[in-house]
Amino acid sequence: MISASSDPIAPSIAPGLPAIQVRDVDFCYGSTRVLKDITLDVPNNEVVAFIGPSGCGKTTLLRCFNRMCDLVPDARVTKGEIIIEGANIADRSIDPVQLRRHVGMVFQKSNPFPRSIYENVAYGPRTLGEKRVSVLDEVVERSLRRAVLWDEVKDRLHDMATGLSGGQQQRLCIARTMAVDPEIILMDEPCSALDPIATAYVEDLILELKEHYTIVIVTHNMQQASRVSDRTAFFYLGELVEFAETRQMFENPANQRTEDYLTGRFG
């Protein structure tokens, strides 16, 4: 359970409960309300895609899930609750560092540390106090295997991570996220800087990771949303317009604004 106190061993999210429950959330930058009355459930072990035009609030909501929004001055949840593992993580008493152990994040641009491949993955567990080499070795291998990168780097674990290709660097960042064993992985346009082949590797990885993690992905690529996600949420001007099973949304959206956006007839 995520709590204000020191973190116990990370428990799994209770079976049958949504991984993330968003209840009537408003979010403001200063006096500007950028999310309005958002309510949605992210089911456990599913991939949920957030789509919508730039400025619609999808990345803001994603960043609320691990309190990355705290980094922006004057930005805050002004109403509602975001419940993860039974705790309202919008509550300021929740320690964001502890929260981020449970809710990892992969960014638009891969951002490996200027260290070795091994050190990049071992960084998280080390920060959490793990010193045993055998345990770190095991975590590094397991994380790289889950990120489907192990076979490509196992013979050069101590080479600089920055020497990897863009696609490999992004998968390394995913491995680094997984090394602290989160329950939820947030992805903010994880393939926008990748070529089609690297994108395919990451998409394939997302589908594999679903078995172990709940994933929320922000993407501007409609085909990517339709390929990798189980459910899709469409946002517009800070409102959640439609949240439905992806297949349903892409074949027969219920809302005209969703249909207009998906079919390119927006605005």
Add this chain to the structure above:
Amino acid sequence: MQQHILKDFDHAMNTLRGEVLTMAGLARLNLERAMQALFERNLELANAVIADDNEVDELERRVDQLGMDVLVRFHPVATDLRMVVTSMKISMNLERISDHAVNISKRARKLCATTVLPDVNLLEPLYTLADHLLRDAISAFSDRNAVLGESLHARDKELDRLHRDATATFGSRIEESGRSQEYLHLILIVRSLERLGDMASNIGENAVFLDAARDIRHDPARKIKRPTEG
């Protein structure tokens, strides 16, 4: 419908829809001329239908090319995706309808070479119903009218009944009249008309999918029992 941001996309979709409607018009015209050739013993008209079938075949290829082109270039979704998929499926049905018109024309040619067979006129109500089904199927697609599209299945059952009656009548005439060859032609023309009704019903199902995103094919709830069935 609101304009697409990409004008080229709107152009491609309008072209696709236009080609399907052109094809539908031609297929229906071919059927009309085939039946006219049969009723009026017009050999020239029967030959024209057979010759003009190439045009429908060419349109089927074009609709497939246009559909593939839209899929590859624009990755359509929602109503646009349904339009592409249904256009390609409807064009296949239209091509087969035109093939049946050709079959009818070929049989009309053979019947022209024999003495007048008055029972040919018994085909009139079957043709009228088949033509109305086809007309309404095309309208259901063109106007995105799911209600009209869904109605075709039940109306096709009336054509099935006429088909059974006509086949029984012509079957009994084979023995009575001593003109077995000619009556066999009529039985096979009746079968073509019955198949046309099935294809019109298929087009109606596609129109329902286009308009309402519902797949009503093989839906057991739509099964209409014959009077003889328990």
